[in-house]
Amino acid sequence: MIPALGLLVGVIAGLFLDVSVPLELQPYMPIAIVAALDAVFGGIRAVMEGIFDNKVFVVSFVANVLIAALIVFLGDQLGVGAQLSTAVIVVLGIRIFTNVASIRRLVFRA
């Protein structure tokens, strides 16, 4: 419940504070968001399974975002940015989907 409130507050803050992203970082925003989503859903699932760990969550969150952005950056430099971001999206997308599915199973027991 409180984490959901955190998400809401984050969204509202982002909408009203009008934080602008530097132009050079803009291509990495979507990838960073997908990576953050992955870490957050992993964390929620861990909480529900009773094995949540602060250190693991923080490290996975920061590392996910940074590595995803780094891969895309590297791909852009090599000229395969689109393909590499597709790869990142596919891998993280599958993980998000699986994690949400098990959260759903834990919540609804079905």
Place this chain on the structure above:
Amino acid sequence: MSLGRRAADMTVAGRNRPETRPRDASMSLLNNLFSQSLEPGYAQAAARRRSTGEQDGGDRTVRSRVSVALVIGMLALGLLLAMAIVQAQGSVGVVSAEREGLIERIRGEEAKTERLQDSLASLRSEISELEDTQLRQTSTGQSLRERLQLLQGAAGTSAVAGPGIAVVLDDAEDIEAAERPDLARVLDVDLQMVANGLWAAGAEAISINGERLTTMSAIRMANNIIHINQQPLKPPYAVWAIGDSRTLPSRFSEGPGGDTLRVAQQQGVRSAVRVEEWLELPAARSQLIYARHAEEAS
């Protein structure tokens, strides 16, 4: 040791019963993704806590700290999401505004071109009128004026009138229903052949939809639209030709123009040839800019 045994097992199994190989062995990447969707670190940390013997109390501190890190993570995620949304919407607005601006500029330039062309035409007619009145004043000028009019009529730079024929071409009524939709339209080749046939049949001046054909006229197709003198035309195409209205129709029909019309008719293109008592053909807008009279230039 166990690894070696497993490897031996696998080779034995592989030799004797190849079907024991897991069916989805080629999908190990996907399987890995699915089975390790939760960070393995969580399970490891939990196992470590259990082994170090943190019991009830440890569990509670973990629970109470759960929210803080997760809430901060959620906050960061929400912030990122909102920023991305704001940015995406902002860029959409910028792009469409840019496009609007470009469209407006194109419209403005088009209107300007039209105005300039109009003023050019009126200035040209003024010049020719002035020329006319000047030449009319002397007897040598009078004969010069007649020669000039004849030459301009032949060159297409002055309006002419006289008897002739009108050849009207139009696309097939239902282009999509035609056998060859690409041939059911009037093509630039058709108009080229008709114009050529009219010249061959003795036409002295030709215009297509009000565009006078001169020695510099090109009949060409661009993006499925026929352009003559760089002006886009719409079907039906009315080809007017001034000439001997008694011989022109038959000579045209026997020549290459008639053949073209008959071939096009088989594809569904509609065409008609009419004898006209009086046709008025406008002057062409073409003007020499670079070419100079050789004697004058040297």
